[in-house]
Amino acid sequence: MSTFGERVRAAIAAHGRLCVGIDPHETLLHDWGLPVDASGVREFGLRTVDAAASRVGIVKPQVSFFERFGSAGFAALEGVMAAARAAGLIVIADAKRGDIGTTMDAYADAWLTPGAPLEADALTANPYLGVGTLTHAFDLAEAHGKGVLVLAATSNPDAFTAQRALLSDGATVSAGIIAEVSARNAQRTPPGEWAALGFVVGATVDWHEAGLSVPVPSAPILAPGFGHQGAAPADLVRYGTAAATVVASESRSILSAGPDHLAARIAERASLYRG
Amino acid sequence: MSTFGERVRAAIAAHGRLCVGIDPHETLLHDWGLPVDASGVREFGLRTVDAAASRVGIVKPQVSFFERFGSAGFAALEGVMAAARAAGLIVIADAKRGDIGTTMDAYADAWLTPGAPLEADALTANPYLGVGTLTHAFDLAEAHGKGVLVLAATSNPDAFTAQRALLSDGATVSAGIIAEVSARNAQRTPPGEWAALGFVVGATVDWHEAGLSVPVPSAPILAPGFGHQGAAPADLVRYGTAAATVVASESRSILSAGPDHLAARIAERASLYRG
Numbered sequence: 001m002s003t004f005g006e007r008v009r010a011a012i013a014a015h016g017r018l019c020v021g022i023d024p025h026e027t028l029l030h031d032w033g034l035p036v037d038a039s040g041v042r043e044f045g046l047r048t049v050d051a052a053a054s055r056v057g058i059v060k061p062q063v064s065f066f067e068r069f070g071s072a073g074f075a076a077l078e079g080v081m082a083a084a085r086a087a088g089l090i091v092i093a094d095a096k097r098g099d100i101g102t103t104m105d106a107y108a109d110a111w112l113t114p115g116a117p118l119e120a121d122a123l124t125a126n127p128y129l130g131v132g133t134l135t136h137a138f139d140l141a142e143a144h145g146k147g148v149l150v151l152a153a154t155s156n157p158d159a160f161t162a163q164r165a166l167l168s169d170g171a172t173v174s175a176g177i178i179a180e181v182s183a184r185n186a187q188r189t190p191p192g193e194w195a196a197l198g199f200v201v202g203a204t205v206d207w208h209e210a211g212l213s214v215p216v217p218s219a220p221i222l223a224p225g226f227g228h229q230g231a232a233p234a235d236l237v238r239y240g241t242a243a244a245t246v247v248a249s250e251s252r253s254i255l256s257a258g259p260d261h262l263a264a265r266i267a268e269r270a271s272l273y274r275g
Numbered sequence: 276m277s278t279f280g281e282r283v284r285a286a287i288a289a290h291g292r293l294c295v296g297i298d299p300h301e302t303l304l305h306d307w308g309l310p311v312d313a314s315g316v317r318e319f320g321l322r323t324v325d326a327a328a329s330r331v332g333i334v335k336p337q338v339s340f341f342e343r344f345g346s347a348g349f350a351a352l353e354g355v356m357a358a359a360r361a362a363g364l365i366v367i368a369d370a371k372r373g374d375i376g377t378t379m380d381a382y383a384d385a386w387l388t389p390g391a392p393l394e395a396d397a398l399t400a401n402p403y404l405g406v407g408t409l410t411h412a413f414d415l416a417e418a419h420g421k422g423v424l425v426l427a428a429t430s431n432p433d434a435f436t437a438q439r440a441l442l443s444d445g446a447t448v449s450a451g452i453i454a455e456v457s458a459r460n461a462q463r464t465p466p467g468e469w470a471a472l473g474f475v476v477g478a479t480v481d482w483h484e485a486g487l488s489v490p491v492p493s494a495p496i497l498a499p500g501f502g503h504q505g506a507a508p509a510d511l512v513r514y515g516t517a518a519a520t521v522v523a524s525e526s527r528s529i530l531s532a533g534p535d536h537l538a539a540r541i542a543e544r545a546s547l548y549r550g
Contacts, residue, residue: 067382068385130431173440
């Protein structure tokens with residue numbers, strides 16, 4: 001079975017680096033003429049999947065915008081993710097889950113078990129409680145060709161308290177987390193392949209200031225913050241030698257096109273992230 | 276309207292410090308003779324609420340064990356939380372959510388909005404992306420007599436990477452987070468009252484080693500790790516001057532009694548945390 005990284009590599013080769021964020025924010029639901037409820041987020045998600053299919057390789061539903069509507073919102077999310085996977089899209093569930101022991105294991109089971117109602121191709125995970133707490137998620141991902149994308153560095157200054165604090169060896173927390181996950185990738189990834197485990201590193205993060213001199217060969221990197229949030233395709237150079245494995249996520253810049261112009265907007269934006 | 280802290284204070288005065296964790300782990304579902312599906316976790320949760328009502332003041336459903344079953348699991352959780360609140364129990368949704376901007380805002384809306392399907396009395400939150408990202412959650416909590424419990428320090432050594440890294444002033448990340456939240460509490464809490472915002476600090480955390488010399492007057496503290504996980508009521512002294520506001524959470528030690536002996540076990544354990 002291909003690693004998640006190899007699946008991402010194939011998707012980039014076929015469609016380019018753009019990942020379409022499925023973020024049914026209340027303002028966008030209004031703009032699209034959809035109700036602000038579970039039926040609205042379902043319709044929003046399904047239309048976005050339709051427009052994304054065959055134009056990009058990867059979509060990223062933002063779980064909170066579905067969770068807001070409780071169980072009905074999760075039922076909508078299940079429908080949207082199933083439609084996306086049926087259309088051949090790689091689905092990154094942006095849930096940023098993190099916990100300890102069997103509690104974290106249950107989150108991993110929820111999102112990374114084949115056949116589970118919320119099955120995704122990859123899950124974003126929060127390492128504040130320790131990279132070791134994610135072991136079961138890593139195991140599931142590696143066993144089933146799925147991925148875990150560990151939050152490493154975000155660009156909001158609020159986050160610097162935790163992410164740029166220093167470990168006893170002088171590395172930043174972000175760098176320490178990348179090193180821990182990379183050590184596992186190094187043991188488990190066939191030579192020349194892209195790995196199952198990767199990172200979330202915001203598009204406008206200054207890698208030098210964040211202490212990220214760590215090389216991360218072949219680890220898939222989810223880069224939120226492109227488009228409306230301020231980064232442009234030229235900013236991919238910020239990722240240095242890691243740029244090869246970056247998936248660039250845009251949401252508002254695409255979704256603001258509205259349902260009737262969505263496919264054209266996706267095609268236009270996707271073309272900027274090819275080659 | 277009373278702050279969440281004042282509601283906790285009243286619950287402790289009436290029933291003592293014990294909080295019953297509602298953790299429908301697969302092993303426990305088997306032991307209780309319940310199916311490992313959404314109907315099983317619903318039944319498990321409702322029976323635990325019945326046994327807890329009038330014997331303790333606070334329950335803490337562990338969201339991951341419901342999330343595992345997707346939208347059907349969340350429907351079960353909605354039923355369990357509604358039953359608990361109707362029985363007069365304070366419900367702490369242990370979801371450990373954390374994200375940025377409007378994404379975090381949507382999580383706050385999901386759990387802290389009056390009338391929302393997943394309405395709880397308090398939400399546990401992950402500060403890895405910055406305490407500032409939790410502002411809307413804090414606003415909602417303060418406006419509606421609800422609480423936010425920010426993950427400050429856990430006892431698993433895995434977590435030390437992020438939590439015990441050092442800030443530029445020499446404080447640990449855990450201490451820095453407590454200081455940021457406490458500054459807000461100091462501004463917003465009426466004199467003499469317990470605050471809306473509090474912390475999660477594991478029962479077996481060594482406060483000195485974790486750098487937690489910070490006083491946290493009047494902030495409610497959720498302390499997981501009592502009972503089966505190793506801490507005993509005598510360990511409340513670890514919290515020093517903060518011990519007055521601690522809610523001690525036990526789950527496995529209680530739930531392992533099975534459905535027929537649950538009420539008696541809760542009564543027995545609760546008595547250890549009074550006075």
